[in-house]
Amino acid sequence: MTDVLLQVRGLHAQYGNTRVLHGIDFDVAQGGITTILGANGAGKTTTLRAVCGMVRTQGEILLAGARIQGVPTENIVRQGVAHVPDGRGTFLNFTVEENLRIGAYTRKDKAQVQQDYERIFGYFPMLKARRKQQAGTLSGGEQQMLAVSRALMLKPRLLLLDEPSFGLAPLIVRELFEIFRTINRQDGISMLLVEQNASLALKLADHAYLLETGRVVRAGTAESIRNDEAVRRSYLGY
């Protein structure tokens, strides 16, 4: 059994008086990719927000064995958790380059940061061409790539991805998921991926959890979930 990077047990979350998560358990293996699938309103985005301290939670969230619950968001981030949020979180008035620079804000290894710019421009050449351009003028796909790049500039251990395929053309989505695979294999960055596009997510991930109205209803390897009769019918559509 490989080491567990993120371990979540009995996670409850609520906005005001509305409970959204009712005690869910899941793991992200060291160097692994876990995906959480589910329909709208199942609690996928909330799960990611809970991991980086953006909502009120009960239960247990362990990052490499250390409790990160109740820790302020910026300190969780400083422990190497990067979040590509719902809506992309672009700094619209910043240039592309400034968006990347702010991503590396917490890092002290300045020489390495310089190399990482080049590496990221290698993954996304169009960002290099547009480095001086205002981020708000980028297309949706370009902004998603910028959001991923900004998160990578943090040099994270764990990358949280909130529906990266949302609103993008199929070709761009495929390209983006190829890059996720490369990043995962080459840099050993673990990922927690939340997706509505189940077939895509199951191809990338090694473990999968199916969320329905705030509860985990299926869990297992991506392989076993893909072959699960119920999942296939409701989420894969064949």
Add this chain to the structure above:
Amino acid sequence: MDLLIHQVLSGLATGGIYASLALALVMIYQATHLVNFAQGEIAMFATYLAWTLIQAGVPYWGAFFITVVSAFVGGVVIERVIVQPVENSPVLALVIVFIGLLVIFNSVAGWIYTYTIKPFPSPFPEQPLFGNTYLSSHDLGSACVTLVVLLLVFGFFRFTPLGLAMRAAAQNPVSSKLVGVRVGWMLALGWGLAAAIGAVAGMMVAPIVFLEPNMMGGILLYAFAGALLGGIDNPGGAVLGGFIVGVLENVVGMYLGSEIKLTVALVVIIAVLVVRPSGLFGKVHVVRV
């Protein structure tokens, strides 16, 4: 014509002071979307501190730097202790807090130093510099000081990681936290910087308007007019607006009499709000319905 040039130049000199105070207003506006009405009184209080130091025998520039640093620390403390706890309150509550700060600083200054007008020294010589007849050396000197301050502030925001983080925090607090920026502290730093800039403006304007607890009232109004004219969410625009208001005020004063000066500021404020609420260089906010 000579007189007009003279008025324009000295308008630029006082305009620089409005510009730096306008910049201080914009910095806090960008982070909180509120105008800090106490900005002028904080500057006034800092100027009194400089006066006290100079009276105690500290050399001018020594007093200047101690005051700027104290104002910075004071600004940070005010944000952490007074503003931060009410951060998420309704807008009106915050406005009341700012007005409360204004009244407190004003009356505490009056209580400690009395309302008697005091002369405040200028660090620049009495005779005009370089034999020019247009500008007094204080006008020229204070213009240089403000320019240096403005350049430093712009350089800080443009080229340093901390400056970038402060801009990020003002623009998108949630995303800023997600890249590890300590947003709360960035706001406090913004208050500190604004107070420090205000302190410089106060010390530069005090030799002209003299030192008294109400000295910044009119100045803040001009600065506010400048900030609105340039665009309250655009630092560069606000600075330019400050200069424009300075020149306008002086030239109008020359032709129509100096009683009308303050009215100019009010006319500018109302005209901008009616004709172009976003200012000359501000972003036009479009709201989807």
